[in-house]
Amino acid sequence: MKRVSLKTIANELGVSSATVSLVLNGKNINGRVSNEMSKKILDKATELNYVPNTLAKGLKVGKSKSIGLIIADVSNLFFGALALHIQNYAHANGYTVLIGNTNENINEMEHMIKFLYARQVDGLIITPTENSQHLLNNLKKNNVPLVLVDRCFPDMEVNSVMINNYDISYQSTEELINKGCKNIAIVTYRQDHYHINERRNGAIDALKNSGINDENNVEEVSYHNLKDDITFSIEKLLKRNPKIDGIFFTTNSISINGVKALIKNKINIQKDIQIMCFDENDAFYILPYTVPFIKQPIKEIAKNAIELLIEQIESKSIDESKNIVLKAELVLNETRVHQ
């Protein structure tokens, strides 16, 4: 694959590569280069099908025009969609995205940071794994432009884009209460993530305020063994308290696997037990009954994260960090509820 460089064009036209660079980058201000030469260069560039070497440019100007995206689990639909939208917004701004996957493993996260750093990314968007504060602090210390998405550490001064986890969980649980549920369970991860805890706390506070909170109705499952664990948890929950008539699932994967487990146990969902799920899933539209869920504004999250990151990259000023909170939406599918 023979590449055409600036020099090729310069040589063919008998000018210097500096001149060609200037013209091709539109930096030919105040008649720096004559109009005819300018036209000649432009024509020659299209004739030879010139494509600039972004790497060389990056080396010279110290910016790679690429960003790193470190995602916890690419096989998760939510993260997949997020990654897609981040790519689209990045491309629209002339940036490339390099994606890395951590599988919620902190060593993988450290490795990915190094990998991306070696590739000169101009900044990072990260969904941090548990206990990764020291890695983030290290980035901060080195002034690496950084935005956390989906998750954050509230005691750290880092830019972040989050949703209103507490509020939306409070509202969703209230919705279950309004539907008449008296024994509402919460199924969540056994993990110390701020955003997950917020969801749990929002739900619990809603229950408390209605005077129906029961600590025994909180069930924790493990992330790495979710599929088996959740069936076990659901069965335990139902055995311990057969009066359970509502369940709030705190995440995407817990929701879908929780629904599977309920069906396996021949529970008549939305009749015996009302549920409330996190994130949309194709499966919900296929079930013979309707499933209410919390819809995250994924596109908006992506848009804000990219904007926040590029802002940091392109203005040197390291002002105080911004924490953007977007509102999630409660989708009840009411029209189908009462059919």
Place this chain on the structure above:
Amino acid sequence: MKRVSLKTIANELGVSSATVSLVLNGKNINGRVSNEMSKKILDKATELNYVPNTLAKGLKVGKSKSIGLIIADVSNLFFGALALHIQNYAHANGYTVLIGNTNENINEMEHMIKFLYARQVDGLIITPTENSQHLLNNLKKNNVPLVLVDRCFPDMEVNSVMINNYDISYQSTEELINKGCKNIAIVTYRQDHYHINERRNGAIDALKNSGINDENNVEEVSYHNLKDDITFSIEKLLKRNPKIDGIFFTTNSISINGVKALIKNKINIQKDIQIMCFDENDAFYILPYTVPFIKQPIKEIAKNAIELLIEQIESKSIDESKNIVLKAELVLNETRVHQ
């Protein structure tokens, strides 16, 4: 973000950067550098937390150690999973993946090729859009290492990794016939993709060989307006031939939307109408009945694509192209069928 370069290490130790480069790259053969200096350099590198600049190296050696992945539709679960696995295999081999999305649009595909070319990718993995042969021929002419996945143009000499579309579709349709279906419909895209046509042909040949083929039972839907179109198509199909007792869906997205449309029409799936889907979907495990589907070996596809591409990149020899065909699996979930 102050970067540590080879020169930093060289200066601190009073040696040349050439020496440092040699040692750090493990190219210190036959005692080129003394053991003590070697150790000093290694120690200093870890002390200063040296991370090599992959871009500079790429510029020098003419290889970026990155590959481009051009996907038709990242929001499609199948492609999402494929992208994930390709990333994993690429990383394991020291390569970065830059992903681009075409939305099945040929102009986007052309743009992405240019975008990735400017970023000096060493090769491309592509799921080509319709009528993109000229773009691929152009790449071939320039000796760009290239592998097509999921789709191909059988009359072009290009490397590809495919599944046995014809055979698996034939088998799947036979399965419907074996279950007693006499009026089997095929729902497929109105598109000229070889792999989709193979699926349709496999199904039709199975019907012909059983003497129950009826051309009126083939329904074509449009890609860009799938959700509306499919409901319309299903209704048309059922009206035209109320005896339909089996449907073969030729893709992932047609399957999931087809199932939705059937449910919307109060069809009792697997009782009134048996179905056969392409690709796995969470939703299938949630339905009160079982759904048989064709499972593609996504990991294997990814693995073979990466291996084929890296082989081309690293050996200059441009031998004839390889066309790998992997076997898909028919998942019947038999244990649940008869419950």
Place this chain on the structure above:
DNA sequence: CTGAAAGCGCTTACAG
């Protein structure tokens, strides 16, 4: 055993 030099493809002051 080790260093000086050239060069990958670009951009950007500087000098005319």
Place this chain on the structure above:
DNA sequence: CTGAAAGCGCTTACAG
């Protein structure tokens, strides 16, 4: 109006 030169961070023949 335009060119020569330096340099981004590397690697690789070449010379000693």
